[in-house]
Amino acid sequence: MSATTYPNYSPGLQGVIAGITTISEIDVETSSLTYRGINVHELAEHAVFEETAYLLLMGKLPNKSELAEFKARISNESVLPNEVIAALKQCPKNMHPMDRLKVAYSMLGAFDADYRAEPTDHEANVRKAVRIVAKAANAVAAAHRISEGLEPIQPSPELGIAGNFMYMLKGEKPDEFVIKVMDASLTLYAEHGYNASTFASRVTVATLSDLYSGIVSGIGTLKGPLHGGANEEAMYMLMEIDKMGDVAKWTHDALAQKKKIMGFGHREYRIGDSRAAYMSKLGKEIGKRVGDTHWGDIAEVMEKIMWDEKKLFPNIDFPSAYAYYLLGIPIPLYTPIFVVARTTGWCAHMIEQLDNNRLIRPTCIYEGPKVTEFVPIDQR
Numbered sequence: 001m002s003a004t005t006y007p008n009y010s011p012g013l014q015g016v017i018a019g020i021t022t023i024s025e026i027d028v029e030t031s032s033l034t035y036r037g038i039n040v041h042e043l044a045e046h047a048v049f050e051e052t053a054y055l056l057l058m059g060k061l062p063n064k065s066e067l068a069e070f071k072a073r074i075s076n077e078s079v080l081p082n083e084v085i086a087a088l089k090q091c092p093k094n095m096h097p098m099d100r101l102k103v104a105y106s107m108l109g110a111f112d113a114d115y116r117a118e119p120t121d122h123e124a125n126v127r128k129a130v131r132i133v134a135k136a137a138n139a140v141a142a143a144h145r146i147s148e149g150l151e152p153i154q155p156s157p158e159l160g161i162a163g164n165f166m167y168m169l170k171g172e173k174p175d176e177f178v179i180k181v182m183d184a185s186l187t188l189y190a191e192h193g194y195n196a197s198t199f200a201s202r203v204t205v206a207t208l209s210d211l212y213s214g215i216v217s218g219i220g221t222l223k224g225p226l227h228g229g230a231n232e233e234a235m236y237m238l239m240e241i242d243k244m245g246d247v248a249k250w251t252h253d254a255l256a257q258k259k260k261i262m263g264f265g266h267r268e269y270r271i272g273d274s275r276a277a278y279m280s281k282l283g284k285e286i287g288k289r290v291g292d293t294h295w296g297d298i299a300e301v302m303e304k305i306m307w308d309e310k311k312l313f314p315n316i317d318f319p320s321a322y323a324y325y326l327l328g329i330p331i332p333l334y335t336p337i338f339v340v341a342r343t344t345g346w347c348a349h350m351i352e353q354l355d356n357n358r359l360i361r362p363t364c365i366y367e368g369p370k371v372t373e374f375v376p377i378d379q380r
Contacts, residue, residue: 023193053074120357
């Protein structure tokens with residue numbers, strides 16, 4: 001089976017235009033990413049994550065009073081119902097963190113004040129989206145603490161999403177730089193066009209299902225290693241290199257053996273991932289602040305070899321891996337952090353889908369047996 005045999009067939013839907021959006025744009029020529037026309041690098045460097053969330057959900061950047069009101073709404077909606085906490089405590093000890101998140105969001109829909117709203121009710125969907133985004137950091141942190149035999153920590157009204165995530169995870173209020181790093185990380189991961197999980201979320205709500213069902217679809221899709229998990233694998237790779245003690249040899253050997261080197265290259269970018277540069281800067285700054293710069297040193301050697309040998313650049317997952325590690329975040333939580341960020345993009349896309357909905361129903365090519373006679377069971 002090939003494109004030659006079926007000229008209208010594109011495996012994996014690669015290159016197929018599946019919709020029109022006003023949410024984000026990936027410019028393949030300049031390898032840049034914008035959210036509703038705003039460069040993501042500027043958002044990461046100069047804004048807090050709540051500003052990015054507001055931009056994606058409301059369609060514009062907030063002014064000071066709008067941002068203050070939005071932060072207050074996020075704070076008021078961030079607490080998980082006791083019943084959800086109880087359900088998380090019933091999860092098997094070996095349950096994957098992403099599956100725990102699916103449990104949380106499967107239940108949260110029924111606690112939403114707009115649970116019975118029409119699927120195409122725009123205002124109700126925006127209200128749902130705010131609640132979904134508000135609870136993501138708490139759901140990740142609470143599920144992790146419960147899995148470790150610890151009690152969840154309630155969010156602090158003094159902190160935003162980024163600061164509260166670190167506080168609810170570790171029990172200590174983070175300093176301003178740690179909050180800045182997490183804010184930037186969430187912004188950089190917030191949205192990325194019609195990727196697999198976003199498309200899955202849109203397909204789900206296109207049936208006139210609800211936003212919470214779409215979020216569960218997104219989480220389940222992101223769990224797969226061909227979409228999510230690259231920053232986790234990148235950190236395990238860096239730890240393997242560190243144990244070996246020779247970055248250049250490891251990298252050259254991996255290239256010679258045609259191993260997949262996690263955190264390099266990207267399907268949508270040609271000359272570099274603009275998100276990676278700023279995250280790399282922050283990751284190296286964390287190393288200086290905590291007195292452990294060797295992860296950044298390993299990264300620099302790898303980046304040079306990968307560019308010189310293969311013209312491959314680091315993507316956002318590479319620097320975020322060692323940045324999270326230096327912040328003391330457990331590696332299995334790297335993909336759930338992706339969810340904390342991407343709920344904004346998923347919700348923006350689901351709202352856009354439902355505002356002008358059409359059921360997503362592609363066709364397929366049948367290559368099975370031709371029509372044959374049915375044989376009764378006693379004659380088979």
